[in-house]
Amino acid sequence: GAVVSQHPSRVICKSGTSVKIECRSLDFQATTMFWYRQFPKQSLMLMATSNEGSKATYEQGVEKDKFLINHASLTLSTLTVTSAHPEDSSFYICSASGGRGMNTEAFFGQGTRLTVV
Amino acid sequence: LAKTTQPISMDSYEGQEVNITCSHNNIATNDYITWYQQFPSQGPRFIIQGYKTKVTNEVASLFIPADRKSSTLSLPRVSLSDTAVYYCLVGAVGSASKIIFGSGTRLSIRP
Numbered sequence: 001g002a003v004v005s006q007h008p009s010r011v012i013c014k015s016g017t018s019v020k021i022e023c024r025s026l027d028f029q030a031t032t033m034f035w036y037r038q039f040p041k042q043s044l045m046l047m048a049t050s051n052e053g054s055k056a057t058y059e060q061g062v063e064k065d066k067f068l069i070n071h072a073s074l075t076l077s078t079l080t081v082t083s084a085h086p087e088d089s090s091f092y093i094c095s096a097s098g099g100r101g102m103n104t105e106a107f108f109g110q111g112t113r114l115t116v117v
Numbered sequence: 118l119a120k121t122t123q124p125i126s127m128d129s130y131e132g133q134e135v136n137i138t139c140s141h142n143n144i145a146t147n148d149y150i151t152w153y154q155q156f157p158s159q160g161p162r163f164i165i166q167g168y169k170t171k172v173t174n175e176v177a178s179l180f181i182p183a184d185r186k187s188s189t190l191s192l193p194r195v196s197l198s199d200t201a202v203y204y205c206l207v208g209a210v211g212s213a214s215k216i217i218f219g220s221g222t223r224l225s226i227r228p
Contacts, residue, residue: 044218108160
């Protein structure tokens with residue numbers, strides 16, 4: 001099946017710094033990617049929809065200036081957590097769909113564990 | 118987007134068949150039903166998808182009644198490695214379709 005790769009798988013950063021997470025579709029072109037955040041024992045919460053070549057669409061309550069999303073190509077979307085704080089510590093997951101007729105399911109990355117200290 | 122309701126948790130034993138039912142009373146005509154599995158600290162993994170009646174693949178079966186207001190994921194002969202959270206998702210297929218996750222069902226398999 002199609003593969004979506006996230007990098008890094010885990011990262012620890014100091015409070016106040018910024019962290020970039022990459023999401024790549026390895027064998028298909030993804031016109032749309034999605035970013036989720038998941039806290040322990042909770043479900044995935046959609047943060048934003050990333051569209052290639054245009055601005056991301058953020059869900060209600062998600063600060064677009066804090067969670068910067070860039071979708072510069074059909075295979076890469078990045079999420080930058082700016083001025084990270086301990087409450088931003090979470091599991092971040094991306095997903096991608098579309099391309100070559102694969103429009104019936106979404107493929108998820110392995111997730112990035114962010115710890116802000 | 119159709120809202121889904123699943124049991125919060127289920128327990129079973131190795132070798133048993135496990136059926137997880139999901140309610141989606143407001144499913145739309147063009148909505149598909151998709152189930153994902155998630156292990157701790159991993160992204161969700163696609164299990165099965167269907168529109169109506171029954172779908173079967175190498176890991177599971179999906180039963181959908183005629184009114185499509187519910188669906189049942191059936192896992193035959195579960196093992197300890199099937200312990201995970203299972204999500205039922207309902208929505209239109211397409212590359213730009215948002216996927217909104219419900220609470221999921223935490224399945225625990227015991228020896």
